[in-house]
Amino acid sequence: xxxxxxxxxxxxxxxxxxxxxxxxxxxxxxxxxxxxxxxxxxxxxxxxxxxxxxxxxxxxxxxxxxxxxxxxxxxxxxxxxxxxxxxxxxxxxxxxxxxxxxxxxxxxxxxxxxxxxxxxxxxxxxxxxxxxxxxxxxxxxxxxxxxxxxxxxxxxxxxxxxxxxxxxxxxxxxxxxxxxxxxxxxxxxxxxxxxxxxxxx
Amino acid sequence: xxxxxxxxxxxxxxxxxxxxxxxxxxxxxxxxxxxxxxxxxxxxxxxxxxxxxxxxxxxxxxxxxxxxxxxxxxxxxxxxxxxxxxxxxxxxxxxxxxxxxxxxxxxxxxxxxxxxxxxxxxxxxxxxxxxxxxxxxxxxxxxxxxxxxxxxxxxxxxxxxxxxxxxxxxxxxxxxxxxxxxxxxxxxxxxxxxxxxxxxxxxxxxxxxxxxxxxxxxxxxxxxxxxxxxxxxxxxxxxxxxxxxxxxxxxxxxxxxxxxxxxxxxxxxxxxxxxxxxxxxxxxxxxxxxxxx
Numbered sequence: 344x345x346x347x348x349x350x351x352x353x354x355x356x357x358x359x360x361x362x363x364x365x366x367x368x369x370x371x372x373x374x375x376x377x378x379x380x381x382x383x384x385x386x387x388x389x390x391x392x393x394x395x396x397x398x399x400x401x402x403x404x405x406x407x408x409x410x411x412x413x414x415x416x417x418x419x420x421x422x423x424x425x426x427x428x429x430x431x432x433x434x435x436x437x438x439x440x441x442x443x444x445x446x447x448x449x450x451x452x453x454x455x456x457x458x459x460x461x462x463x464x465x466x467x468x469x470x471x472x473x474x475x476x477x478x479x480x481x482x483x484x485x486x487x488x489x490x491x492x493x494x495x496x497x498x499x500x501x502x503x504x505x506x507x508x509x510x511x512x513x514x515x516x517x518x519x520x521x522x523x524x525x526x527x528x529x530x531x532x533x534x535x536x537x538x539x540x541x542x543x544x
Numbered sequence: 545x546x547x548x549x550x551x552x553x554x555x556x557x558x559x560x561x562x563x564x565x566x567x568x569x570x571x572x573x574x575x576x577x578x579x580x581x582x583x584x585x586x587x588x589x590x591x592x593x594x595x596x597x598x599x600x601x602x603x604x605x606x607x608x609x610x611x612x613x614x615x616x617x618x619x620x621x622x623x624x625x626x627x628x629x630x631x632x633x634x635x636x637x638x639x640x641x642x643x644x645x646x647x648x649x650x651x652x653x654x655x656x657x658x659x660x661x662x663x664x665x666x667x668x669x670x671x672x673x674x675x676x677x678x679x680x681x682x683x684x685x686x687x688x689x690x691x692x693x694x695x696x697x698x699x700x701x702x703x704x705x706x707x708x709x710x711x712x713x714x715x716x717x718x719x720x721x722x723x724x725x726x727x728x729x730x731x732x733x734x735x736x737x738x739x740x741x742x743x744x745x746x747x748x749x750x751x752x753x754x755x756x757x758x759x760x761x762x763x764x765x766x767x768x769x770x771x772x773x774x775x776x777x778x779x780x781x782x783x784x785x786x787x788x789x790x791x792x793x794x795x796x797x798x799x800x801x802x803x804x805x806x807x808x809x810x811x812x813x814x815x816x817x818x819x820x821x822x823x824x825x826x827x828x829x830x831x832x833x834x835x836x837x
Contacts, residue, residue: 346609346660347641354641354649386656386691395688395726398757402688403650439648442603442639443569488568490582536583 349383356391358438360400366391404430407439407447414448414480417472417513418455422464429454452477467521468509471502475510475532482534497533499544506530510541546587548801555808557827558596558630560788561588563623564603569616572646578619592627598745598786599624599632600714600831605640606682607655612668613640621676630785631744632672633681633714636702654687657694657701662708669709681744683714686722686760699737706742713742715781717773718749718760718790725758731773735780743781747831748774748811749790762792765799766807774811778818787811790831804830 352374356363365373366388374384390396408430412419419426437450455473458464482496489496502509504523512519529544549559566584570577591597601620605611624632637652655661672680682705684698696704702713715738724731748771750764766789778784789807799806812828 350609350638350653350655351641353653354647357649357651357653358647382693386693389692390689393689394756395690398688398755398759399651399653401755402759406650439650440646441569441571442605442648443564444648444650445568487581487583488579494583 345378345380345383348377349379349387352377352379352383352387353390356387356396357399357403358434360397363391363396363400404434407434407444410444410447411451414483415451415455415473415476416516417510418469418476420513420516420518421466421469421472422455423518424466425464429458448480452480468504468519468523471504472509472513475500475502475506478532479534479539482532486534486536493535495533495535497531500530500532502528502530504528506541506543546583546590548804549587549591551801552805552808552830553591553594555805555812556595556829558598558786558829559591560598560600560786560790560829560831562831563599563601563620566623567619569603572613572615577615588627596630597627598629598788598829599627600683600788601632601634602652603639604634605638606634606665606668607636607638607661608640609638609661609664610643611640611646612671614671617668617671618675621672624676624678629678631679631681631712632676633683633745635685636682636705637685652685654685654689654691656691657696657698659695662696662701662704665705666709669705669711673710679712679744680710681712681714683716683747684719686716686719688726688757688759690727697737699734702742703737703739706739712744712783713738714745714747715740715743715777716747716749717770717777718747718751718762718766721767721770721773722751722758722760725769731769732776735773735777740777740781741783743777743784745786745788746774746777746781746784747788747790748807750795762790763794763798765803766810771810771814775814778814786827786829787815788829788831 362373374387422429433451433454440446455464459470459473478498478500482498485496486494503525506528508523509519531542531544533540566581566588568579568581588597599620604613604616604620620632635652637654639649639652641647669680684702705711706713720731720734724734748766749762750766751759752761752763789811791804795804808828808830815828
């Protein structure tokens with residue numbers, strides 16, 4: 344039983360750097376929830392003093408962010424000023440439940456959608472770019488499981504600013520210029536295997 | 545990725561594939577838990593007609609005290625049998641905790657090398673060696689922190705595990721290089737303590753510095769120190785059957801396809817040199833990263 348608890352403590356340490364920081368500063372109450380042997384307790388108190396625990400925490404965050412940024416790269420660019428704070432909030436509540444890290448992108452999208460609807464994320468172009476990337480996410484999930492030689496899905500996305508001025512800089516992970524003219528634009532988005540095409544309508 | 549494999553197959557003797565990227569796993573106990581992804585399956589079917597495919601899992605978490613996921617293990621074995629894989633492998637580490645509602649660490653974590661861990665690992669490995677016709681290998685893990693007061697060194701632990709369970713070793717020389725550099729020990733001494741007759745496959749890879757550590761990122765070319773370790777190890781590993789170059793998708797931007805081919809060709813040159821001293825010649829392969837997990 345004890346080794347199970349020990350492993351739980353190690354996972355908690357790497358997913359929540361705050362626990363390691365508390366232990367490092369002598370607050371051992373963080374270990375009260377774990378039924379550890381004296382040797383296991385000594386081991387945990389030893390590793391929180393090793394710089395490698397910070398590296399492990401950073402790699403965990405990097406792996407989780409890679410999944411999110413892979414699906415929502417443009418949204419992440421627009422959210423850059425608050426992204427770190429947003430991820431801290433997300434990861435304080437949501438822990439990976441799957442070795443494939445499935446669900447990380449969906450949990451991020453739910454948080455951004457909720458906050459955006461509540462008016463807490465007032466960034467120019469965010470709503471339309473987030474909607475565009477959600478459409479791409481949905482298409483990517485569909486195309487993954489399609490069988491046959493022609494794996495193609497497509498959808499129509501609406502923009503409030505010219506997509507041909509928004510998407511090119513964002514695809515290079517650069518924020519588009521502020522103050523682009525407002526209007527109503529429609530684009531057909533087509534995904535074939537890994538190839539994405541956007542056509543203005 | 546399919547295009548790269550097609551253009552590279554004539555350089556490869558086998559392909560190492562991460563099966564967890566070829567299926568969707570809906571979780572323990574769910575009906576039709578594993579859904580094969582058509583694109584990955586098409587690639588595998590194309591390759592397996594021309595070259596052996598070996599499977600390198602990332603989801604078993606064989607060192608989880610709380611979990612031995614027999615559904616996962618059986619699926620991995622079934623894929624290995626279906627593809628006629630000469631060996632299948634995973635890592636000597638844990639990522640998964642909890643039953644019912646599982647939590648994943650998002651990186652492979654080390655276990656303390658104690659008798660208690662050895663005792664629960666042996667029957668788990670025998671689950672594979674009893675059911676799978678090929679070999680089952682476990683890979684030495686990369687770790688950025690070390691547990692004090694362990695009962696075995698990693699080499700002793702691997703030697704005991706192989707002797708008592710029948711598994712083989714997937715010796716990741718970049719992991720060894722990384723651990724030796726970060727924790728300041730002698731990789732050559734590690735190799736002299738490890739029973740190299742258990743080594744069936746070797747991994748080589750590149751890595752990058754981060755926060756004062758060297759990390760196992762699988763980006764870029766193989767480092768000189770790793771090439772030296774490969775050169776030292778090949779003649780001593782009498783049962784070695786393959787050398788695999790592991791790379792992350794981002795390596796394309798760093799090295800291009802030609803750079804990846806250079807790594808494979810250089811590994812082959814070292815492998816061929818061994819042909820003069822032993823009869824059995826190991827093969828050379830690439831590990832295909834089919835999308836992020």
